[in-house]
Amino acid sequence: MGWISRMARGSALLALFLVATASAQAEAQEPASDGDVVVSIRPLALITAALMEGIGEPRILLADGASPHHYALKPSDMRSLTDARLVVWVGPDLERFLDKPLSRTQAHTLALTQSHDATDKADHHEHEHEDTHDDHGDTHDEHEHDHHGVDVHPWLDPGKALEMSHEIAAELEKIYPQHADLIASNLRAFESSLAAVDERIDEMLKPVSTRGFYVFHDAYSGFVGHYGLNQLGYFTLNPSQKPGARHLAEIREQLEAQHAVCVLSEPQFSSAVVDAITSGLPLNHAELDPLAMGVSPTADAYPLYLLELAQRIESCLAE
Numbered sequence: 001m002g003w004i005s006r007m008a009r010g011s012a013l014l015a016l017f018l019v020a021t022a023s024a025q026a027e028a029q030e031p032a033s034d035g036d037v038v039v040s041i042r043p044l045a046l047i048t049a050a051l052m053e054g055i056g057e058p059r060i061l062l063a064d065g066a067s068p069h070h071y072a073l074k075p076s077d078m079r080s081l082t083d084a085r086l087v088v089w090v091g092p093d094l095e096r097f098l099d100k101p102l103s104r105t106q107a108h109t110l111a112l113t114q115s116h117d118a119t120d121k122a123d124h125h126e127h128e129h130e131d132t133h134d135d136h137g138d139t140h141d142e143h144e145h146d147h148h149g150v151d152v153h154p155w156l157d158p159g160k161a162l163e164m165s166h167e168i169a170a171e172l173e174k175i176y177p178q179h180a181d182l183i184a185s186n187l188r189a190f191e192s193s194l195a196a197v198d199e200r201i202d203e204m205l206k207p208v209s210t211r212g213f214y215v216f217h218d219a220y221s222g223f224v225g226h227y228g229l230n231q232l233g234y235f236t237l238n239p240s241q242k243p244g245a246r247h248l249a250e251i252r253e254q255l256e257a258q259h260a261v262c263v264l265s266e267p268q269f270s271s272a273v274v275d276a277i278t279s280g281l282p283l284n285h286a287e288l289d290p291l292a293m294g295v296s297p298t299a300d301a302y303p304l305y306l307l308e309l310a311q312r313i314e315s316c317l318a319e
Contacts, residue, residue, distance in 0.1 A: 035059055036175065038080050040089035040098060041068050042292045043155040044112070044164075046305055048088060049297030050190045051169050055179050057297065058088070064293040065268065068095050081105050085175045088112070088168055094152040110171045112164050113150055153290060157222025158198045158306060165190055189299070197303035201310040202227060208317035213262035214251060216274060219290045220264075223309070232260050235273060248277055255281050262316035264288050286316035 037058040039045045048058040061077055062068060068090070073081075081087060084107040091111040092099045102109050154160040169187045173180045205227045218234040232254060236243045243251075254260060255278065262284045265274045268291065278285065292305050 035080065035083050036085045037172070038084040038087045038107075040087075040095050042295065042297070043290075043302075043305075044088050044090070045297040046292060046295060046302035047155065047161060047165050047190070048168055048172075050193075050299045050302060051165060051172055051183055051186045053186050053189075053299045054182055055172075055176060059084075060297075064291070067268065068291075071095070071097050073097060073101060081107065086110065086171055088171070090152055090154065091150075093150045108171055108174060110167060112167065113152065113154060151222050153219040154222060155302075156220055156290060156309075157226050158194060158201075159226055160222055161302065161306075162191065162194060165194075186299070190302075193300055193303045194306075197307050201307060204310055204314050205229065205317075208314055211262070211317040212260040213264060213313075213317060214255070214260050215288070216263075216265045217290070220288070227310075229313070235277075242273060248273070252277055255283060262286065262313075264313065264316060266290065267293065284316045284318075286312045288312055 036056060037048060037052065038061055039048050039058045040061050042060050042062070042064065045058045045060045052058060059080060061080060062071060078101060081101055082105055084105065086108045087098075087102060087105065088110045089095050089098055089102070089112070091113040093113060151157065151160065154164060165187060169183050172183050176183065209228050210230055212230045212232045214232055215234045217236060220231065223229075224231045233251060235248070235251065255263075260283065263274055263278055265285065265287050267287055267289050274285070288309055295301055295305050
């Protein structure tokens, strides 16, 4: 009977082991939920979706038309953050409203830029004394949006986008270890697609790279620097504030001196300022959307989005 009893206990232990093993395997093969990964803004979703191809889809926190500079979380947004396993955002210099809420979530969080510390204070202090007599009193607001050298629109720089894709892929592998091979394969495909489009854009923009232009919002420094373009200036630091009268007068002088051939505005903000400042001048005009409104997050969406931006810029700068 002792031998039979030991056999019974052994069979029971084996059964428990098999159940535990099966449970672990089932957990490892559990399909991804569309709420697992939350991204703050659509451009980040374009990159993340390429890496999640065949796994799931990222959830976009901000709806089209909402500004990441000024946003108030709704209860449904907070639930999305609470339920998420990974939250991808640019960082507190852009989505300041996410800083505290993300400290209360159990999700992995990935900030794609880091705030600069006090090393830029001297430059900021010097900059504070510029335009202090602006007729519209917009100086304080604009300086609140001076990010002291931190590029808060890194997705507009193909080089930074490539770096971000590696960071996002590494975080995805942490929450989806069972899909590590697929994520790595998706990353290679993204790299290849981006490299091809990057080369095509470079060839497209080289012939117009010396032609001057103005942009509405100071968002394109990464794109401009990457392709060696001749951006002469911007209308505003803060896209939600109307530029001051003196600043607009300076831009008008530049435009009248024919140092610029093109003005690039944005769909999120009123074009009345652009229309007023360019009235009567022989300038080309095009519209750029730094937030990729309406672009569906698919495997090839990000490179195609960059290509469309480049095509609009090239058309505006052409003779």
